[in-house]
Amino acid sequence: MKQELIKLAEKHGTPLFIIDHDKIRANYRTFKKHLPNVQAYYAVKANSNQEIIKTLFAEGASFDVASYNEFMQIYNQLKSFDHKDKKFFVWDKIIFSNTIKDRDALAKIKKYKPLVTFDNTDEIKKIKQHCPTAGLVLRLKVPDTGSQVEMSSKFGAEPGDAASLIQEVFDAGLVVEGLSFHVGSQCGNFDNYTAALNITSDILNNARKKGFGLKIVDIGGGFPAKYDAQSPKFGNLAKIINSECKRLFPADVELIAEPGRFMVATAATLVSEIIGKARRDGKIFYHINDGVYHTFSGIVYDHWQPNFxxxxKGKTEVCAVVGPTCDSFDKISLSENLPADLQIGDMFYTVNIGAYSTASSTKFNGFDGAKILHINQ
Ligand SMILES: Cc1ncc(COP(=O)(O)O)c(C=O)c1O
Incomplete structure (x- = not known):
């Protein structure tokens, strides 16, 4: 693999973000193998590169979008595959799972009769006014402790408020189609899923008793990517989800999920290059041509620990690796055990950098960010 990376970097230049589509397909198939009854709506936010969308679409994936632009990105993809005897039903392929949508976005997606999530009263009113054609999914607040990125402090209705919110939607002449949750990203505490599924089933069963025919259960994202041998095991989690879903939900419930990181984290490698070297307070600082404002943005937004x-080869010592911008915040890592005699022009590679990396990269200081290269497409 190392020789291949060097060859690609020499040919295409650095920083080079290499996306391996075989790996994306393998991740999607692993997901489906372990959770055969769950339709995967890939969370586009993890990496919205159009080639990734195409690969997952061809595998049979559906998509979770967070904005009007992401919605149209997927909608246009669907349209290019529609033909006269096979048209996609938009709910089967897209869920708009940002619980807070601006009025303009709602008005613009009205004509597509979208499936959208919500978690509060004001959102119901907004949807009624600007997008009454939508089907609604109520997002619940569920335990998220032990996840790399927690979600429940910003999203989700209190389970105790669910019954009245559901009633409110039907009173407004809209329809609640189902329930959703997110246990937090890179979830290492599988009890979160058990708790969330139990909360969801109580609410679903009570709603059905009242005659509200909720049919979708959306188990969100959070499925752990295999960053290293210590990463939580997805196969073990899937066993829990399968048995809990079988025990808790009527057979006619449609199970969907919104995996993001699981599909793409392990599918990309970054090759970066040393552009400067200095000893600062006795420690070697390798200045490289990618950083926290660019492909390593996951350090800030995703609480991610990079690997270099x-x-x-060479005698190693604890070094710092920092980005190319003039901001002193642009420090990727202050303690990496790396060879001490590397020189300007030498390169590093960072594996498992496919999720929440290029997706949140900026143009800060005028740097373009990494060039993207697709392999095994
Ligand atoms: C609503 C929603 N769904 C799905 C995801 C994807 O989560 P993950 O990458 O942990 O699978 C996110 C991540 O932020 C999210 O906010």
């Missing part, structure tokens, strides 16, 4: 490997 050098292509060259």
């Amino acid at each position: 490997s050098a292509f060259k």
Whole structure:
């Protein structure tokens, strides 16, 4: 693999973000193998690259979008595959799972009769006024402790408020189609799923008793990517989800999920290059041509710990690796065990950088960010 990375970097330049589509397909198939009854709506936010969308679409994936632009990105993809005897039903392929949508976005998606999530009264009113054609999914607040990125402090209705919110939707002449939750991203505490599924089933069963025919259960994202040998095991989690879903939900419930990181994290590798080297307070600082404002943005937004490997061997010491901008915040890592004798022009590679990386990269200081290269497409 190392030789291949060097060849690609020499040919295409650095920083180079290499997306392996075989790996994306393998991740999607692993997901489906372990959760055969769950339709995967890939969370586009994890990496919205159009080639990734195409690969997952061809595998049979559906999509979770967070904005009007993401909605149209997927809608246009669907349209390009529609033909006269096979048209996609938009709910089967897209869920708009940002619980807070601006009025303009709602008005613009009205004609597509979208499936959208909500978690509060004001949102119901907004949907009624600007997008009354929508089907609604109520997002619940569920335990998220032990996840790399927690979600429940910003999203989700209190389970105790669910019954009245559901009633409110039907009173407004709209329809609640189902329930959703998110246990937090890179979830290592599988009890979160058990708790969330139990909360969801109580609310679903009570709503059905009142005659509200909720039929979708959306188990969100959070499925752990295999960053290393210590990562939580997805296969073990899937066993819990399968048995809990079988026990808790009527057979006619449609199960969907919104995996983001699981599909793409392990599918990309970044090759970066040393552009400067200095000793600061005795420590070697490798200045590289990618950083926190660019492909390593996951350090800030995703609480991610990067990994660096050098292509060259040598006596190692604890070094800092920092980005190319003039901001002192642009420090990727202050303690990486790396060869001490690397020189300007030498390269590093960072594996498992496919999720929440290029997606949140900026143009800060005028740097373009990494060039994207697709392999095994
Ligand atoms: C609503 C929603 N669904 C799905 C995801 C994807 O989560 P993950 O990457 O943990 O699978 C996110 C991540 O922020 C989200 O906010």
